[in-house]
Amino acid sequence: MTSATVATRTTRTTRTVGAIGAVSWAVFVALLATSLTGALAPLGVPGLPDPGTITRVGLPVVQTLRDLGAMLTVGTLVLASTCVPPEPGDDEARITGVRARLVAVAQLGATAWVAMNGLLVALVYSDASGSAVGARGFLQEAIFFARSYELGQYLLWGAGLSAVVALGCATASRTATLGALTVVSLVALWPVALTGHAAGTLSHDEAVSLQMFHLVGIGVWGGGLVGLAFVGARLGPTLGTVARRYSTLAGWCAALVTVSGLAGAWIRVPDVASLVSSYGALLGLKLTAIVVLLLAGLWQRRSLLAQVAAGRTQSFWRLVVLEVLVLLTAAGLGVALGRTDPPEGDGASTTLTLTESLLGSPMPPGLDTAGWLTRWSPDALFLPVGLAALTWYLVAVRRLRRRGVPWPWLRTACWITGCVLFLWATNGAPATYGRVLFSMHMVQHMTIATAVPTFLVLGTPVTLALRTLKRRDDDSRGPREWLLQVVHSLPAQLLGHPIVASVLFVASMVAFYYSSLFGLSLETHTGHVLMTVHFVLAGYLFAECVVGADPGLTRPAYPLRALLVMVTFGFHALFSVSLMASTTVLARDWFEALDRDWGAPLPEDQYLGASLGWALGEYPLAVMAVALLVSWVHADRRERRRFDRSELREDDRQLRAYNDYLQSLSRQSTKPGASTMTVVSATDEDRSPE
Incomplete structure (x- = not known):
């Protein structure tokens, strides 16, 4: 047995003994x-x-x-x-x-x-x-x-x-x-x-x-x-x-x-x-x-x-x-x-009402107009996530500017708007009343599913991350490498396909409200977290394939994008109308168990929630339509400039080929009285100044 083999076995024995000793110490x-x-x-x-x-x-x-x-x-x-x-x-x-x-x-x-x-x-x-x-x-x-x-x-x-x-x-x-x-x-x-x-x-x-x-x-x-x-x-x-x-x-x-x-x-x-x-x-x-x-x-x-x-x-x-x-x-x-019970404190009561045991907190007071902005219930999960996203973006933009690289202020404004809306929906009045009133739950849902993803996508976070994150040079994978892996992965391409993203956006909403999933999101913390994460991601994928500019996804032509937006939000409006016409109260057992003594009755509150869901889907649609139109115009201008530069480099090759084609058609015309086709010529003045 060689000395190297003995040393290897000794090292393995030492590590095994050390591992057993470490585990024994923790126990x-x-x-x-x-x-x-x-x-x-x-x-x-x-x-x-x-x-x-x-x-x-x-x-x-x-x-x-x-x-x-x-x-x-x-x-x-x-x-x-x-x-x-x-x-x-x-x-x-x-x-x-x-x-x-x-x-x-x-x-x-x-x-x-x-x-x-x-x-x-x-x-x-x-x-x-x-x-x-x-x-x-x-x-x-x-x-x-x-x-x-x-x-x-x-x-x-x-x-x-x-x-x-x-x-x-x-x-x-x-x-x-x-x-x-x-x-x-x-x-x-x-x-x-x-x-x-x-x-x-x-x-x-x-x-x-x-x-x-x-x-x-x-x-x-x-x-x-x-x-x-x-x-x-x-x-x-x-x-x-x-x-x-x-x-x-x-x-x-x-x-x-x-x-x-x-x-x-x-x-x-x-x-x-x-x-x-x-x-x-x-x-x-x-x-x-x-x-x-x-x-x-x-x-x-x-x-x-x-x-x-x-x-x-x-x-x-x-x-x-x-x-x-x-x-x-x-x-x-x-x-x-x-294994140890936390202390109760002086005068602490161990008897909870049914509402407190269901909500994990006392029943909030009646919602008034000021309460939409003044009622806050900080969420220990989504508050840090939202603040971290906002802080990272601002730090990354500042890093770019220090390097002398410009970053559009409109993108920054969109990202800030998306983060603020996310923080409000998950920590503000919609979070405070979302499990008590169906109408406020719908406000929260539509904000995180339509408005927040639209503004976040317009902030182009992937592009910003790729420009600011450090590249690894030893073939290991840091944040930048993993980000590229994710955006180009098969699951991302599949879920980001326009048809899949649209169906996921609409069908998941119908499946959520007309099944036990809605009640599960009200009754359990896990259900609420999964609901929030799912609808943010589903909305983000749909907005990305329509108005996104980040690398990764393959987007359809602009006319198809416009059609996609109209069809998808048409189905969304149809869902809201069907919910307004419904006489069945969703999650009735949950809302009745809360014994709320203020506000509208359950059927009226559900009708109000459906109406708000329809209305709150309109302004993200308007934002998305404007962004799509602007992007379409810019893409058309870029294509014209590209064509003009190509023609200048090739001495109007395509235009001359087209003229030759028209002349060949004129020579082949044998019918008497046939009209003569006009040959197009180009001068420097005819070219687009762009």
């Missing part, structure tokens, strides 16, 4: 913190069944392993898809070398994620029902719980999505597939957020959204760091570049984790006095861990990355080990927080 922290809060002790309440030691101890252990599997999966996939270049001589479109190793690590994490989700179904049911694991009929009851109750369904969805990632990692061979798996892994964190320690608060929707941001940040940050530790020795001279890219990514994730964590704590802790509690103590310890990680990351960026670039990596790897341990500690504390 130990979770159990220790949970025991200190008393969550591992029996309930001791007469009349309430106790689930048993297996459930009390197994639940934090399995949840810790699930969270670590999710973190490892997300982080390694993001690292492989955005930071690591292919090895010299390899095809950049295929997964090979270090990236293949990272995908294998992600497959291991996703497999653990699936298995732990399956165990969590049984343990969560045992904990909720008080039925001991293995009791008579326990398996059938757990299956019924998973299929019939929201909490069990969330766990099943998490298991299904993580299983897709695991199978995808086992079969993936191309970089495009790697990007798709990365997106699916991030989406799979949503069920984790729904079942986390955010789910029990009154402000449920805000807490879940903040928890999602927290999980994304900690997953990319921690999982990427673990992945970097796994493949660091194989990166060779590219270690400095990969470490620098990961450090930038980790910096953004650290900010995301810090802000979302503080905002989530603000929601769960009602007052300062509540910090003196078991929950407050765990929250303080987790915040301390985050601060330590922030300081370590700052030290890494300021001094250690330069040492790595110079080939001195010992200090860097020692810091990586320290960061991993602190991250695992924070993960264990997060599990303990999920």
Whole structure:
């Protein structure tokens, strides 16, 4: 056996022992913190069944392993898809070398994620029902719980999505597939957020959204760091570049984790006095861990990355080990927080009305004229997204201008208008009253489906991004490369086809309102999020194929675009008229359960909503028609200028060919009395001055 083989085996053994030790440390922290809060002790309440030691101890252990599997999966996939270049001589479109190793690590994490989700179904049911694991009929009851109750369904969805990632990692061979798996892994964190320690608060929707941001940040940050530790020795001279890219990514994730964590704590802790509690103590310890990680990351960026670039990596790897341990500690504390009830605060009432339990907030007051602009309910998901989109665009435009590159002010104005309308629709009066009044729901829907996409498309964000994002020169894929991959991908071309985009825009609206999907969007936070994302994307694709100027999609000729707009909005008007004529109240059970004591009755409010839906579809149509006309005129002028330049270069070749053709027809005319065709000649004065 050669010395190289012995060294390789020793390295593998060290990594295996280190991985087992790291996982054991996270489990130990979770159990220790949970025991200190008393969550591992029996309930001791007469009349309430106790689930048993297996459930009390197994639940934090399995949840810790699930969270670590999710973190490892997300982080390694993001690292492989955005930071690591292919090895010299390899095809950049295929997964090979270090990236293949990272995908294998992600497959291991996703497999653990699936298995732990399956165990969590049984343990969560045992904990909720008080039925001991293995009791008579326990398996059938757990299956019924998973299929019939929201909490069990969330766990099943998490298991299904993580299983897709695991199978995808086992079969993936191309970089495009790697990007798709990365997106699916991030989406799979949503069920984790729904079942986390955010789910029990009154402000449920805000807490879940903040928890999602927290999980994304900690997953990319921690999982990427673990992945970097796994493949660091194989990166060779590219270690400095990969470490620098990961450090930038980790910096953004650290900010995301810090802000979302503080905002989530603000929601769960009602007052300062509540910090003196078991929950407050765990929250303080987790915040301390985050601060330590922030300081370590700052030290890494300021001094250690330069040492790595110079080939001195010992200090860097020692810091990586320290960061991993602190991250695992924070993960264990997060599990303990999920097993600890937040403090109620002084005088807090635990009794909720039916309206409060359905809405997650008190019934808003009656809507008046001023309320359209003064009523705001900040959405913890769409408010950051809208502000981030607006900030990115303005920063990108400023970067262009610093380089001396002009950018049309009208495009900037359109993007700002689209972002402001999006923020108003998802955080203003439509969001405040959208689940209480059908009319305001229709205002919100039509704004995000027609007005917002039209103005965003006229801002040409893809063109701006391609002009400002940095190009990679080592065949790795950064934001610019992935953007080009997406806009030229087969799904984008298929969904962006004019016929498909139009049918999707109209048919999805009909299917949404005349099925249970409308009620689902009112009753669940997930349904509302999916509704918003779907209609923004559907409207964006339709507007892009009609009035868009960004690269990627193949657009029809201008007369066909005009016909497409008229037909599509004609169907939209027909839908509004049919809804106005309908006597069936949509989602009647939901609106009646709210017991609203102000405003119009349900049938009148639905008629008003249909009327508003018809009216609010007209001004985006007008904007789109004007934009189409202007674009058509500009395209015609560009074509005329191109033709004139071509004729000047070729000395009027086409015109002379046409004259020769007319002369040949004149010579072939043999009938007596036949009219003589006039030969066209051209002078410099006849040419268009353009």
